[in-house]
Amino acid sequence: MRSDLDLELVALTKRYGQSLAVDGIHHLFHAGSYACLLGPSGCGKSSTLRMIAGHEDVSDGAIVLGGHDIAHLPPAKRGTAMMFQNYALFPHLSVTDNVAFSLKMKGIDRDTRRRQAGEMLELVHMQHLADRLPAQLSGGQQQRVALARALITRPQVLLLDEPLSALDPFLRIRMRAELKKLQRELGITFIHVTHGQDEALALADEIVVMNNARIEQAGPAREVFNAPRTEFVARFMGGHNVIALPQGHFAIRADRIALTGSDKGRLEGRVTGIEYQGASVALTLLAAGDQEITALLPEEQYFVQPIQPGDSVGLSWDDANLHALGA
Numbered sequence: 001m002r003s004d005l006d007l008e009l010v011a012l013t014k015r016y017g018q019s020l021a022v023d024g025i026h027h028l029f030h031a032g033s034y035a036c037l038l039g040p041s042g043c044g045k046s047s048t049l050r051m052i053a054g055h056e057d058v059s060d061g062a063i064v065l066g067g068h069d070i071a072h073l074p075p076a077k078r079g080t081a082m083m084f085q086n087y088a089l090f091p092h093l094s095v096t097d098n099v100a101f102s103l104k105m106k107g108i109d110r111d112t113r114r115r116q117a118g119e120m121l122e123l124v125h126m127q128h129l130a131d132r133l134p135a136q137l138s139g140g141q142q143q144r145v146a147l148a149r150a151l152i153t154r155p156q157v158l159l160l161d162e163p164l165s166a167l168d169p170f171l172r173i174r175m176r177a178e179l180k181k182l183q184r185e186l187g188i189t190f191i192h193v194t195h196g197q198d199e200a201l202a203l204a205d206e207i208v209v210m211n212n213a214r215i216e217q218a219g220p221a222r223e224v225f226n227a228p229r230t231e232f233v234a235r236f237m238g239g240h241n242v243i244a245l246p247q248g249h250f251a252i253r254a255d256r257i258a259l260t261g262s263d264k265g266r267l268e269g270r271v272t273g274i275e276y277q278g279a280s281v282a283l284t285l286l287a288a289g290d291q292e293i294t295a296l297l298p299e300e301q302y303f304v305q306p307i308q309p310g311d312s313v314g315l316s317w318d319d320a321n322l323h324a325l326g327a
């Protein structure tokens, strides 16, 4: 169902001189959803986000929010707000003044600014550090301030450019849970750029996979992971094999491949590597046609009858787990 607060990209294009960074993409971000723009470095995801924010000129196409093309409005007039990768806090301003900054620019009086900044800081659990300077905060705390600063403008769409990349792995996982919770509480649209598959799977209602300036596949996280439509998506999302069969190329999840006797499988493979991963064991195999295949076995199953490098085994699967790949 479409809503007035959906954000729609229509043939959105970005050229830097001769080079095409975003190639006429179309997409509808549903209001109130958490979307992740996912893709390798240089695929055009930050350019897309910056065009939505108004920090980059649109070369062609439209960005429709609330029924209007916002593509040529100044950033503050779009109904969007952006949280930057490096947080971009003003070093000489206190936490409260950083958060209240955009209200000051709008000429809102001091008491109202401080009250609203206080509410935002409460939302991100930072009210107790309201008087500190950015340099006196940890990376995670700076990120919360940056979030509060973006949210104080009451955007319909919050844009986040690699918001977790500066954090250590432990904090990253904690903050990602908080981002998700915040998005649910606020009920606004979040569009989050990342090159991390795990991050996208953990956060997104919808994943938009970009490659070479285009959208390669978009859909619910589970669908994009389970049913990749192209070889690029299968390989980029990870956890899949791409196998060539007489009928064509297919993706199949590594944990959907079973081992049988060497003469009983659909393919025969020679074990080239074994990696213990805790809950599972990853076997790397070489099958006919030099195809490298990974089979992920539950660890208790592997240890009943451990297999050694050099052994030949049969590989089998249920055809329902094969996903035909386009070009």
Ligand SMILES: Nc1ncnc2c1ncn2[C@@H]1O[C@H](COP(=O)(O)OP(=O)(O)OP(=O)(O)O)[C@@H](O)[C@H]1O
Pocket (backbone or CB within 6 Å): 016, 019, 020, 021, 039, 040, 041, 042, 043, 044, 045, 046, 047, 048, 195
């Ligand atoms: N200001 C610029 N001038 C010229 N080319 C640019 C500029 N910004 C980006 N590009 C080019 O546009 C393409 C897309 O860049 P973009 O930053 O959107 O990709 P990305 O997917 O966000 O990459 P990353 O994950 O590395 O940030 C790249 O080839 C990049 O080199």
